[in-house]
Amino acid sequence: MERTVKFTEGHQIFRESFRRFLMKEIGDRYPQWEEAGIVPRDIWKKFGDNGYLVPWAPEQYGGAGADWLYSVIITEELARYGASGLFVPLHNDIVAPYIHSYGTEEQRERWLPGCITGDTILAVAMTEPEAGSDLAAIRTTARRDGDSWVLNGQKTFISNAHLADLVVVAARTGGKETAPHQAMSLFAVERDAPGFSRGELIKKIGLKAQDTAELFFDDCRIPAGNILGEEGQGFIYLMQKLQQERLVCALGSQAAAEKGLEITIEYVKERKLFGKPLSKFQNTQFLLADLASQITAGRCFIDELINNHVAGRDVTKETCMAKYWVCEMAMHVADRCLQLFGGYGYCTEYMISRFFVDARIQTIYAGTSEVMKLIVSRLMGL
Numbered sequence: 245m246e247r248t249v250k251f252t253e254g255h256q257i258f259r260e261s262f263r264r265f266l267m268k269e270i271g272d273r274y275p276q277w278e279e280a281g282i283v284p285r286d287i288w289k290k291f292g293d294n295g296y297l298v299p300w301a302p303e304q305y306g307g308a309g310a311d312w313l314y315s316v317i318i319t320e321e322l323a324r325y326g327a328s329g330l331f332v333p334l335h336n337d338i339v340a341p342y343i344h345s346y347g348t349e350e351q352r353e354r355w356l357p358g359c360i361t362g363d364t365i366l367a368v369a370m371t372e373p374e375a376g377s378d379l380a381a382i383r384t385t386a387r388r389d390g391d392s393w394v395l396n397g398q399k400t401f402i403s404n405a406h407l408a409d410l411v412v413v414a415a416r417t418g419g420k421e422t423a424p425h426q427a428m429s430l431f432a433v434e435r436d437a438p439g440f441s442r443g444e445l446i447k448k449i450g451l452k453a454q455d456t457a458e459l460f461f462d463d464c465r466i467p468a469g470n471i472l473g474e475e476g477q478g479f480i481y482l483m484q485k486l487q488q489e490r491l492v493c494a495l496g497s498q499a500a501a502e503k504g505l506e507i508t509i510e511y512v513k514e515r516k517l518f519g520k521p522l523s524k525f526q527n528t529q530f531l532l533a534d535l536a537s538q539i540t541a542g543r544c545f546i547d548e549l550i551n552n553h554v555a556g557r558d559v560t561k562e563t564c565m566a567k568y569w570v571c572e573m574a575m576h577v578a579d580r581c582l583q584l585f586g587g588y589g590y591c592t593e594y595m596i597s598r599f600f601v602d603a604r605i606q607t608i609y610a611g612t613s614e615v616m617k618l619i620v621s622r623l624m625g626l
């Protein structure tokens with residue numbers, strides 16, 4: 245079935261060359277990165293050199309001024325390749341938009357060119373040990389002191405934590421008397437800010453090449469000019485960008501589910517038992533027909549959301565539905581496909597095992613499935 249997203253010939257050429265780029269530059273190096281718990285900086289530079297970082301950024305900052313479908317292609321192809329620890333989509337479509345939308349012209353000129361070349365890797369730090377789903381409960385504070393802001397607190401589960409050169413940090417600037425949605429501001433904390441440090445890499449069951457870690461701010465002093473946007477607007481800024489963040493997450497899950505199904509179909513045709521290919525057992529056929537139906541439903545939903553998002557429409561409710569439903573579906577697909585691989589599916593040598601562990605996080609970060617349902621039910625007037 246043809247996709248309803250109108251990719252042009254230019255998009256298709258871009259997709260093909262990006263696929264070749266991944267084959268050439270990642271090739272079979274990925275397991276080494278999983279072992280190290282981090283991807284090398286040079287791969288980020290190669291992404292930058294080839295125009296794969298923040299491709300939508302305006303030309304005045306060194307970007308290509310490309311439409312958002314180029315970002316969609318990058319996210320889909322990285323997910324299909326299984327390069328799940330390389331958090332380029334987070335950099336391109338989740339963090340860079342904060343700088344572009346809420347930064348001053350001086351901040352955009354200072355930071356965006358490095359984000360595009362790969363010299364400045366981005367992260368966003370919201371979550372704290374005592375505040376995940378309940379973001380308004382964060383305790384990290386920022387206090388104005390002359391020409392500086394002074395940050396104190398701790399963040400956890402921060403993606404790109406070791407690689408990041410610039411971290412967008414959510415911190416409280418309002419007191420107890422301030423309404424929660426007006427008590428938070430966003431700050432850009434640079435790598436060498438005094439009082440800023442990073443914890444050990446967190447050992448995870450999946451996303452093994454992703455450098456997730458804690459961040460610490462001990463009287464961390466940053467220039468007054470590093471606040472992003474207006475003081476007290478941080479919570480609102482974060483909410484305004486969540487539609488794209490959740491869509492990026494869902495479309496990565498969708499692409500991974502599609503690839504997982506493809507490799508499973510290849511496998512069941514090759515694997516022989518009881519004198520015939522595994523694909524000839526009715527259980528295999530019914531299961532794969534079922535998974536393919538769910539994946540096709542997901543694809544229709546995701547493509548409609550991409551179209552609406554690119555057209556600038558508010559699809560908050562539907563994006564939350566997709567973040568929940570598609571990510572849960574992809575997790576189920578990975579689990580059932582692994583089952584068809586038998587014992588081989590449990591071995592890291594087989595790609596399906598990576599799809600399985602990496603699918604697991606998708607229903608948790610960027611808002612858990614439960615939080616998505618909470619928002620959907622509120623938007624349904626319940």
Ligand SMILES: Cc1cc2nc3c(=O)[nH]c(=O)nc-3n(C[C@H](O)[C@H](O)[C@H](O)COP(=O)(O)OP(=O)(O)OC[C@H]3O[C@@H](n4cnc5c(N)ncnc54)[C@H](O)[C@@H]3O)c2cc1C
Binds near residue numbers: 376400401
């Ligand atoms: C690998 C990884 C990468 C991450 N990257 C980042 C990052 O780059 N930046 C960042 O800021 N954060 C990041 N996170 C944090 C992530 O967004 C949080 O883990 C997530 O929001 C959930 O918060 P929590 O872990 O504190 O769980 P909790 O909020 O404690 O939730 C625990 C359980 O309670 C459920 N729950 C919560 N609220 C309700 C409710 N109202 N009703 C019913 N059930 C509820 C949840 O769904 C969940 O099942 C990352 C996490 C991981 C694991």
